[in-house]
Amino acid sequence: MKIVVAPDSFKECLDAGAVASAIATGWKRGAPDDEVVEVPLADGGEGSTVALVESQGGTLHTVEVTGPLGAMVWACYGLVDGGKTAIVEVAEGSGLHLVPANGRDALAATSRGTGELINAAIAHGPERLVLCLGGSATTDGGAGILQALGARLLDEDGGDVPPGGVGLEKLVSMDAAPALARLAGIELVAACDVTNPLLGDRGAAAVFGPQKGATPDMVKRLDRALSRMSSVATGSGFDMHSFAGSGAAGGIGGMLGGILGAGLKAGIELIMETVGLEAHIREADLVITAEGAIDSQSAHGKTPAGVSALAARHGVPVIGLGGRVGAELSPLYEVGLTAAFSVVHGPSTLEQAIAEGKDNLEQAAEQLARVVAAFSRSH
Structure with missing residues:
Protein backbone atom coordinates (compact mmCIF):
# COMPACT_ATOMS: atom_id res chain seq x y z
CA MET A 1 0.00 0.00 0.00
CA LYS A 2 1.02 3.60 -0.55
CA ILE A 3 0.40 5.84 2.46
CA VAL A 4 0.68 9.62 2.12
CA VAL A 5 1.36 11.41 5.41
CA ALA A 6 0.34 15.08 5.07
CA PRO A 7 0.14 16.75 8.50
CA ASP A 8 0.35 20.25 9.93
CA SER A 9 2.38 21.06 13.02
CA PHE A 10 1.30 20.36 16.58
CA LYS A 11 1.61 23.88 17.97
CA GLU A 12 4.15 24.30 20.77
CA CYS A 13 5.01 20.60 20.40
CA LEU A 14 6.32 19.47 16.99
CA ASP A 15 6.73 21.13 13.62
CA ALA A 16 5.04 19.57 10.60
CA GLY A 17 8.19 17.75 9.49
CA ALA A 18 8.59 16.14 12.91
CA VAL A 19 4.90 15.16 12.98
CA ALA A 20 5.20 13.54 9.54
CA SER A 21 8.36 11.69 10.59
CA ALA A 22 6.76 10.36 13.79
CA ILE A 23 3.69 9.10 11.93
CA ALA A 24 5.82 7.49 9.22
CA THR A 25 8.06 5.81 11.83
CA GLY A 26 5.07 4.36 13.65
CA TRP A 27 3.39 3.23 10.45
CA LYS A 28 6.48 1.40 9.23
CA ARG A 29 6.67 -0.46 12.55
CA GLY A 30 3.13 -1.71 12.02
CA ALA A 31 3.31 -2.26 8.26
CA PRO A 32 6.98 -2.41 7.18
CA ASP A 33 6.20 -3.31 3.57
CA ASP A 34 4.07 -0.21 2.91
CA GLU A 35 5.40 2.75 0.97
CA VAL A 36 5.12 5.86 3.14
CA VAL A 37 5.49 9.33 1.62
CA GLU A 38 5.93 12.30 3.95
CA VAL A 39 4.55 15.67 2.81
CA PRO A 40 4.67 18.18 5.70
CA LEU A 41 2.15 21.00 5.32
CA ALA A 42 1.02 24.26 6.83
CA ASP A 43 -2.15 26.28 6.36
CA GLY A 44 -0.75 29.78 6.47
CA GLY A 45 0.12 29.53 10.15
CA GLU A 46 3.31 28.44 11.88
CA GLY A 47 5.71 26.63 9.56
CA GLU A 269 -4.71 25.45 -0.89
CA LEU A 270 -1.66 27.55 -1.73
CA ILE A 271 0.73 25.26 0.12
CA MET A 272 -0.79 21.97 -1.11
CA GLU A 273 -0.45 23.27 -4.66
CA THR A 274 3.14 24.42 -4.09
CA VAL A 275 4.37 21.12 -2.60
CA GLY A 276 2.60 19.02 -5.24
CA LEU A 277 0.42 17.07 -2.81
CA GLU A 278 -2.20 16.13 -5.40
CA ALA A 279 0.29 14.11 -7.46
CA HIS A 280 1.06 11.97 -4.41
CA ILE A 281 -2.60 11.55 -3.46
CA ARG A 282 -3.59 10.36 -6.93
CA GLU A 283 -1.48 7.23 -6.37
CA ALA A 284 -2.27 6.74 -2.67
CA ASP A 285 -4.33 4.06 -0.98
CA LEU A 286 -4.70 6.07 2.23
CA VAL A 287 -3.91 9.57 3.42
CA ILE A 288 -3.09 10.47 7.02
CA THR A 289 -3.34 14.09 8.08
CA ALA A 290 -2.80 15.52 11.54
CA GLU A 291 -3.03 18.67 13.62
CA GLY A 292 -2.82 19.50 17.30
CA ALA A 293 -6.58 19.86 17.53
CA ILE A 294 -9.13 18.42 15.11
CA ASP A 295 -12.62 19.79 15.71
CA SER A 296 -15.45 21.68 14.02
CA GLN A 297 -13.19 24.74 13.62
CA SER A 298 -10.82 22.65 11.51
CA ALA A 299 -13.34 22.76 8.66
CA HIS A 300 -12.70 26.50 8.23
CA GLY A 301 -9.49 26.66 6.24
CA LYS A 302 -7.38 24.29 8.33
CA THR A 303 -5.08 21.55 7.06
CA PRO A 304 -7.34 18.53 7.85
CA ALA A 305 -10.15 20.05 5.78
CA GLY A 306 -7.93 20.95 2.85
CA VAL A 307 -6.28 17.55 2.71
CA SER A 308 -9.61 15.74 3.10
CA ALA A 309 -11.24 17.70 0.29
CA LEU A 310 -8.32 17.08 -2.05
CA ALA A 311 -8.25 13.35 -1.27
CA ALA A 312 -12.03 13.11 -1.72
CA ARG A 313 -11.68 14.33 -5.30
CA HIS A 314 -9.60 11.22 -5.97
CA GLY A 315 -11.65 8.81 -3.86
CA VAL A 316 -8.89 8.25 -1.29
CA PRO A 317 -9.86 7.79 2.39
CA VAL A 318 -8.36 10.12 4.99
CA ILE A 319 -7.58 9.45 8.65
CA GLY A 320 -6.92 12.37 10.96
CA LEU A 321 -4.73 12.23 14.08
CA GLY A 322 -4.91 14.95 16.71
CA GLY A 323 -3.77 15.67 20.22
CA ARG A 324 -7.38 16.61 20.85
CA VAL A 325 -10.37 15.51 18.75
CA GLY A 326 -13.68 17.31 19.10
CA ALA A 327 -17.05 15.65 19.52
CA GLU A 328 -18.61 17.30 16.45
CA LEU A 329 -16.77 16.48 13.25
CA SER A 330 -19.66 16.54 10.77
CA PRO A 331 -18.27 19.52 8.82
CA LEU A 332 -15.05 17.57 8.26
CA TYR A 333 -16.87 14.39 7.27
CA GLU A 334 -18.78 16.42 4.70
CA VAL A 335 -15.57 17.55 2.98
CA GLY A 336 -14.01 14.09 2.93
CA LEU A 337 -12.53 13.07 6.29
CA THR A 338 -13.11 9.37 6.95
CA ALA A 339 -12.35 9.30 10.68
CA ALA A 340 -10.25 11.02 13.33
CA PHE A 341 -8.49 9.69 16.43
CA SER A 342 -6.79 11.28 19.39
CA VAL A 343 -3.20 10.21 19.94
CA VAL A 344 -3.43 10.90 23.68
CA HIS A 345 -3.96 7.60 25.52
CA GLY A 346 -5.74 8.80 28.64
CA PRO A 347 -6.18 11.68 31.08
CA SER A 348 -3.22 14.00 30.62
CA THR A 349 -2.15 17.55 31.27
CA LEU A 350 -1.25 19.75 28.30
CA GLU A 351 2.36 19.67 29.41
CA GLN A 352 2.37 15.86 29.44
CA ALA A 353 0.70 15.69 26.03
CA ILE A 354 3.32 18.04 24.57
CA ALA A 355 6.21 16.14 26.15
CA GLU A 356 4.86 12.81 24.88
CA GLY A 357 3.73 14.07 21.48
CA LYS A 358 6.27 12.26 19.34
CA ASP A 359 5.86 8.92 21.13
CA ASN A 360 2.08 9.22 21.09
CA LEU A 361 2.03 9.86 17.35
CA GLU A 362 4.30 6.91 16.66
CA GLN A 363 2.20 4.55 18.76
CA ALA A 364 -1.11 5.72 17.26
CA ALA A 365 0.26 5.36 13.73
CA GLU A 366 1.58 1.88 14.47
CA GLN A 367 -1.78 0.72 15.80
CA LEU A 368 -3.59 2.13 12.78
CA ALA A 369 -1.12 0.45 10.44
CA ARG A 370 -1.69 -2.91 12.13
CA VAL A 371 -5.46 -2.59 11.76
CA VAL A 372 -5.25 -1.54 8.11
CA ALA A 373 -2.74 -4.30 7.31
CA ALA A 374 -4.92 -6.93 8.98
CA PHE A 375 -7.97 -5.75 7.06
CA SER A 376 -6.04 -5.76 3.79
CA ARG A 377 -4.83 -9.32 4.35
CA SER A 378 -8.36 -10.53 5.06
CA HIS A 379 -9.56 -9.09 1.76
Missing part, protein backbone atom coordinates in the same frame (compact mmCIF):
# COMPACT_ATOMS: atom_id res chain seq x y z
CA SER A 48 4.35 28.03 6.29
CA THR A 49 7.55 29.87 5.36
CA VAL A 50 9.69 26.76 5.71
CA ALA A 51 7.17 24.61 3.81
CA LEU A 52 7.02 27.05 0.90
CA VAL A 53 10.73 27.80 0.76
CA GLU A 54 11.94 24.21 1.05
CA SER A 55 9.49 22.95 -1.57
CA GLN A 56 10.79 25.53 -4.07
CA GLY A 57 14.49 25.46 -3.27
CA GLY A 58 14.50 29.02 -1.96
CA THR A 59 16.51 30.71 0.77
CA LEU A 60 15.71 31.65 4.35
CA HIS A 61 16.91 34.93 5.89
CA THR A 62 16.89 35.82 9.59
CA VAL A 63 16.51 39.28 11.13
CA GLU A 64 15.75 40.70 14.56
CA VAL A 65 12.30 42.27 14.94
CA THR A 66 9.94 43.50 17.64
CA GLY A 67 8.16 40.59 19.30
CA PRO A 68 4.47 40.56 20.27
CA LEU A 69 5.08 42.18 23.66
CA GLY A 70 7.98 44.44 22.68
CA ALA A 71 11.03 42.27 23.33
CA MET A 72 13.24 41.69 20.31
CA VAL A 73 13.04 38.25 18.65
CA TRP A 74 14.75 36.54 15.74
CA ALA A 75 12.46 35.78 12.81
CA CYS A 76 12.93 34.50 9.29
CA TYR A 77 11.48 35.32 5.90
CA GLY A 78 11.98 33.51 2.61
CA LEU A 79 12.88 34.27 -0.99
CA VAL A 80 11.96 31.95 -3.86
CA ASP A 81 11.91 32.06 -7.65
CA GLY A 82 15.25 33.84 -7.78
CA GLY A 83 14.07 36.49 -5.36
CA LYS A 84 10.98 37.42 -7.36
CA THR A 85 8.72 36.18 -4.55
CA ALA A 86 9.18 36.96 -0.86
CA ILE A 87 7.42 35.00 1.89
CA VAL A 88 6.61 36.46 5.29
CA GLU A 89 4.84 34.57 8.06
CA VAL A 90 2.96 36.34 10.86
CA ALA A 91 3.85 33.60 13.33
CA GLU A 92 7.55 34.32 12.84
CA GLY A 93 7.50 37.91 14.06
CA SER A 94 4.22 38.05 15.99
CA GLY A 95 3.51 34.42 16.88
CA LEU A 96 1.74 33.07 19.91
CA HIS A 97 4.62 30.63 20.46
CA LEU A 98 6.89 33.62 21.15
CA VAL A 99 5.00 34.39 24.37
CA PRO A 100 4.98 32.04 27.40
CA ALA A 101 1.51 30.77 28.27
CA ASN A 102 1.57 32.59 31.60
CA GLY A 103 2.69 35.86 30.00
CA ARG A 104 0.14 36.32 27.22
CA ASP A 105 -1.45 39.75 26.91
CA ALA A 106 -4.11 39.86 24.23
CA LEU A 107 -4.72 43.58 24.75
CA ALA A 108 -1.11 44.71 24.34
CA ALA A 109 0.25 42.24 21.76
CA THR A 110 1.38 43.99 18.58
CA SER A 111 1.96 42.86 15.00
CA ARG A 112 4.75 45.41 14.50
CA GLY A 113 7.40 42.71 14.17
CA THR A 114 5.62 41.31 11.12
CA GLY A 115 5.72 44.75 9.54
CA GLU A 116 9.45 44.94 10.23
CA LEU A 117 9.84 41.50 8.63
CA ILE A 118 7.98 42.79 5.57
CA ASN A 119 10.35 45.75 5.38
CA ALA A 120 13.34 43.38 5.42
CA ALA A 121 11.82 41.16 2.74
CA ILE A 122 10.84 43.93 0.31
CA ALA A 123 14.34 45.42 0.56
CA HIS A 124 15.29 42.63 -1.88
CA GLY A 125 12.96 44.10 -4.51
CA PRO A 126 10.49 41.22 -4.98
CA GLU A 127 7.65 41.38 -7.47
CA ARG A 128 5.34 39.35 -5.25
CA LEU A 129 4.91 39.10 -1.49
CA VAL A 130 3.13 36.12 0.07
CA LEU A 131 1.96 36.84 3.61
CA CYS A 132 1.14 33.75 5.65
CA LEU A 133 -1.47 34.43 8.33
CA GLY A 134 -2.16 32.36 11.42
CA GLY A 135 -0.62 31.51 14.75
CA SER A 136 -0.52 35.13 15.88
CA ALA A 137 -0.43 36.39 19.45
CA THR A 138 -2.13 39.60 18.36
CA THR A 139 -5.61 41.08 18.01
CA ASP A 140 -4.60 44.51 16.75
CA GLY A 141 -6.13 44.41 13.27
CA GLY A 142 -2.66 44.61 11.73
CA ALA A 143 -2.18 48.10 13.18
CA GLY A 144 1.41 47.29 14.15
CA ILE A 145 2.18 46.19 10.59
CA LEU A 146 0.77 49.42 9.19
CA GLN A 147 2.81 51.50 11.61
CA ALA A 148 6.02 49.61 10.79
CA LEU A 149 5.36 50.29 7.10
CA GLY A 150 5.05 54.01 7.79
CA ALA A 151 1.29 54.48 8.09
CA ARG A 152 0.02 56.90 10.73
CA LEU A 153 -2.68 55.73 13.15
CA LEU A 154 -3.57 58.76 15.21
CA ASP A 155 -5.42 59.61 18.42
CA GLU A 156 -7.47 62.74 19.04
CA ASP A 157 -4.33 64.73 19.90
CA GLY A 158 -2.63 63.77 16.63
CA GLY A 159 -0.23 61.33 18.28
CA ASP A 160 0.42 57.72 17.33
CA VAL A 161 -1.85 55.24 19.10
CA PRO A 162 -0.14 52.78 21.48
CA PRO A 163 0.65 49.23 20.37
CA GLY A 164 -1.83 46.36 20.59
CA GLY A 165 -5.58 46.06 20.33
CA VAL A 166 -5.92 48.35 23.34
CA GLY A 167 -4.33 51.14 21.31
CA LEU A 168 -7.17 51.00 18.79
CA GLU A 169 -9.53 52.32 21.46
CA LYS A 170 -7.88 55.71 20.94
CA LEU A 171 -7.85 55.62 17.14
CA VAL A 172 -9.61 58.53 15.41
CA SER A 173 -7.87 58.76 12.01
CA MET A 174 -5.41 56.95 9.78
CA ASP A 175 -3.10 57.80 6.92
CA ALA A 176 -2.24 54.60 5.06
CA ALA A 177 -0.57 56.36 2.12
CA PRO A 178 3.05 55.81 3.29
CA ALA A 179 2.46 52.07 3.65
CA LEU A 180 0.77 51.84 0.28
CA ALA A 181 3.63 53.74 -1.32
CA ARG A 182 6.20 51.41 0.23
CA LEU A 183 4.43 48.38 -1.27
CA ALA A 184 3.68 49.97 -4.64
CA GLY A 185 4.27 47.61 -7.56
CA ILE A 186 4.36 44.49 -5.40
CA GLU A 187 1.61 41.91 -5.78
CA LEU A 188 0.34 40.98 -2.31
CA VAL A 189 -1.14 37.56 -1.55
CA ALA A 190 -2.42 36.73 1.93
CA ALA A 191 -2.54 33.02 2.75
CA CYS A 192 -5.26 32.61 5.40
CA ASP A 193 -5.69 29.67 7.74
CA VAL A 194 -9.29 30.58 8.65
CA THR A 195 -12.35 32.13 7.00
CA ASN A 196 -13.67 33.94 10.07
CA PRO A 197 -14.98 37.50 9.80
CA LEU A 198 -13.36 40.42 11.57
CA LEU A 199 -16.16 41.14 14.03
CA GLY A 200 -18.91 39.47 16.03
CA ASP A 201 -19.47 36.04 17.54
CA ARG A 202 -17.26 34.33 14.95
CA GLY A 203 -14.82 37.20 14.74
CA ALA A 204 -11.14 37.56 15.51
CA ALA A 205 -11.57 38.49 19.17
CA ALA A 206 -14.42 36.12 20.06
CA VAL A 207 -13.02 32.96 18.51
CA PHE A 208 -9.26 33.38 18.87
CA GLY A 209 -8.88 35.93 21.66
CA PRO A 210 -9.18 33.41 24.52
CA GLN A 211 -6.21 31.33 23.34
CA LYS A 212 -4.19 34.55 23.24
CA GLY A 213 -4.94 35.31 26.89
CA ALA A 214 -8.17 37.28 26.59
CA THR A 215 -10.82 37.02 29.30
CA PRO A 216 -14.51 37.37 28.33
CA ASP A 217 -14.36 41.08 29.19
CA MET A 218 -11.18 41.49 27.14
CA VAL A 219 -12.83 39.76 24.19
CA LYS A 220 -15.64 42.32 24.22
CA ARG A 221 -13.15 45.14 24.54
CA LEU A 222 -11.04 43.85 21.65
CA ASP A 223 -14.09 43.37 19.43
CA ARG A 224 -15.09 46.98 20.08
CA ALA A 225 -11.54 48.12 19.34
CA LEU A 226 -11.47 46.24 16.04
CA SER A 227 -14.87 47.69 15.20
CA ARG A 228 -13.46 51.17 15.85
CA MET A 229 -10.53 50.51 13.53
CA SER A 230 -12.89 49.18 10.87
CA SER A 231 -15.05 52.29 11.19
CA VAL A 232 -12.05 54.62 10.88
CA ALA A 233 -10.89 52.62 7.86
CA THR A 234 -14.32 52.98 6.27
CA GLY A 235 -14.09 56.73 6.79
CA SER A 236 -10.79 56.66 4.89
CA GLY A 237 -12.30 54.73 1.97
CA PHE A 238 -11.30 51.20 3.01
CA ASP A 239 -13.39 48.11 3.78
CA MET A 240 -11.65 45.75 6.19
CA HIS A 241 -14.57 43.75 7.58
CA SER A 242 -17.03 42.54 4.94
CA PHE A 243 -15.15 39.56 3.49
CA ALA A 244 -14.26 36.01 4.55
CA GLY A 245 -10.88 35.77 6.22
CA SER A 246 -10.94 39.34 7.51
CA GLY A 247 -10.66 37.95 11.04
CA ALA A 248 -7.52 35.92 10.28
CA ALA A 249 -4.51 36.53 12.53
CA GLY A 250 -6.30 38.89 14.88
CA GLY A 251 -7.70 41.00 12.07
CA ILE A 252 -4.53 41.19 9.98
CA GLY A 253 -6.49 39.56 7.17
CA GLY A 254 -8.94 42.45 7.18
CA MET A 255 -6.17 45.04 7.08
CA LEU A 256 -4.23 43.29 4.32
CA GLY A 257 -7.25 42.68 2.12
CA GLY A 258 -9.11 45.89 2.87
CA ILE A 259 -6.35 48.49 3.22
CA LEU A 260 -3.23 47.17 1.49
CA GLY A 261 -5.15 45.47 -1.31
CA ALA A 262 -3.87 41.91 -0.87
CA GLY A 263 -5.67 39.03 -2.49
CA LEU A 264 -6.78 36.52 0.16
CA LYS A 265 -6.34 32.84 -0.58
CA ALA A 266 -6.78 29.75 1.56
CA GLY A 267 -3.31 29.04 2.90
CA ILE A 268 -3.71 25.30 2.80
